[in-house]
Amino acid sequence: MKSNTIISTDDAKRIAKRLLNHWKHKFEVAETEENLSIFMPDATVVLTPEAQQLFVELRTDREDYSRLEQVILDHLNRMAQQEFSVQWQHQA
Template sequence: MKTNTSINTQEAQRIAKRLLNHWKHKFEVSESDQLMSIFMPEATVEMHIHPDHLEVVLVTEKEDYQHLQKVIIDHLDRMAQQQFEVTWSAPH
């Protein structure tokens, strides 16, 4: 199952990097200029860096994927020190 959201921000690189650094002690991560990935036991979070937004993709087989979506956005809010209003795509 895959779902995604787009966060309007001029600071996509900084926010994604902060989240990657926050979780790298707990999960395996990978990083490039345009893509940062976090590999959790039951999910993968991909953060695609764009000049005017951050695209977040969640890939998981968990039934409770909405909980993961909330955890990801809560952490991104903390990393950015602001509240993002997001709408996730329907799972596919």
């Protein structure tokens, strides 16, 4: 399962970096100029910051992926210190 969403924000790079730093103590992470990746045991989260938005992609085989989407969003909200409302797009 692959799902993604776009968060409208001017702080995309800062938010993505904060989440990467927050989770790097628990999961393996990687950072390139284009994106930041978080490798969970059964999922991968790829954050791609752009000028006015943060593109979030989740790849997982878990059946409860919607719970994981909410965990990711909750953490992004905490890192941004604001509440984002998003719609996740799903692909098989």
